[in-house]
Amino acid sequence: MEFKKIITTFMVAAISVASSITASASDFPQTFEHRYGTTVVEKKPLRVVSLSYSGHDNLLAFGVKPVAVRYWYGDHPYSVWPWAQEALGDHQPVILKGELNIEQIASLAPDLIIGVTSGVTQEQYELLSAIAPTVMSEAKYTDYSTPWQLRATTAGRAVGESEKAAELVGSIEKQIADIVKTHPDWQGKTASVSFFYNGTPGGYRSIDTRPQLLKRLGFDTPKLLDAAADEGEFYANISPEDLTPLEADVVIWMATGDALAGLKEMPLRKKMQAHIEGREVLADNLLAGAFSFSNTLSLSYALEKLVPLIELAIDGDPLTIVPSTQKSGLLD
Template sequence: MGRRAARVRGAAIGIATAAVVVATTACAGQSETSAAGQPGEAPVRTVEHARGITQVPADPQRVVVLEPVHLDTAVALDVVPVGAAVLSEATGVPAYLGDKADGVEVVGTVPEPNVEEIASLQPDLIIGTETRHAALYERFAAIAPTVYMASQADPWQDNVRLVATALNKTERAESLLDDYRARCEQVATEHGTEGRTAQLIRPRDGILTLYGPSSFAGSTLECAGFTIPPRDWENSISIDLSPERAAEAQADLVVVTSLNPADPTTMPPALTNNVGSFPDLHLVDMSYWITGVGPLGGMTVLDDIDRILDATPS
């Protein structure tokens, strides 16, 4: 369950988790939602985040998100953003979200969100990431109240909580995370995963990227009872191996990401030609194993693990 998760932080960002600060009159027991400052003004809340403290709408209606975990979490909380930056404009909104994300407009990519398109949507809340979007914060803040999480490499469940705080849905988010952990325990119990190792491999650019226990997929494998084989993760969520070192990725369960997991030719030769080290490989969908960060993606990955283990002899 990510018990060895590293805490990777954005430079000079000391905020571990988001906290809600009561706006205006800070009397004990006051609700997270404050009254409007002037007659006719919408209620606001004050949210602490990686860039400081920002007043945000108590019930935001036009949200723009710039990170996969923002999109997944918002949709899981029944807040469909009007706009989202995506990892690939060609692919668009991840398919695993299904019709829950209908109507979300693509506003550039995660590393390069389109400020003009975002402004045209007239958002009332923008959620971004300090490590990716630091240079754009002032431009976004001039458009709408803007909340930044510190880093996409931080423990994903902490980032879910920050998004939920910004959306004023913290209790619902905790319920979703409880459901995720309960599903982990169910998979672990049904398949007896304790004591077994697992490794996720992502082939790209002629190398093999291995994901560690602090990554989204790695922490989900560990949540389901597996252990990621120990190694020096170099204070990162992943490390790269050359194909010649592929055997170092051995584990009891090895899953390999693919844009088309139904196509066996997408399995890299460095693995298929090494049957002695990898006798039982499984292709999985990159759209949620890598980019499906959040409560919905987590449950989808767990369903995949359950399916793979059902079809794999003990």
């Protein structure tokens, strides 16, 4: 089927149900300036395709059920992790895996495509924007560095749920403020969000959403880690022969399965001061996922689980056991 014919055929379906949805006229049109130009959303969308690897959670939090979502990783129904399953309900979105299939997306007859933190290229954007208004990351951000607050409020504006987005962001901001208030000693400390992937250790640089969250709690990314990759890169691979860039007041390891086994076998990890002084935190699969998704549904869970672990790790006393680290075998 020719590309234009796909668009024409399936857009008729979206138009036919438009009369069943009402929205405040004052919410639209909405204009978005982004890395590839300007997008105008003229009216409240009815069929939203989410290309962000984690952005569909925000839509679900707003009560918007996307017709398609982007698969990132994990083995959860419809690529929706436990913290968002209640919001998903019995909805069954199409799952977009691997390379984007433009004709598949066109066949879904979307009237809005959200591509913030999706890695969509200029060429792909041109094709997608011929199908429906397509909202991308602002030009000042890299592919995956848009702050979680802006991702939420951008999606909220695009679907006519700005108030709900602001409410959810405000709730998490209060949670963060309360943590900061009760942990003044964290200000100026350092934390590395570290990983072991395909046999290589590494860490996330300060432009990544995970260190951004820790920065809000008071923790800086180690300067050596930030300097270990080119500007614009959100992570840096580190030589297993020199783990110095990962040293910090708290080292948060994100490794499960084979990666965890490899991490435990890495000889120089046990020479790190963070290990010697008991300042390692192992984020299990669910915590690591919530931390990585960093959206309005995952962040409360991530903070609730992560903060108590940091509290135990940061005292520098190896006799203070961090349960997740012990359970993982990293203390053996």
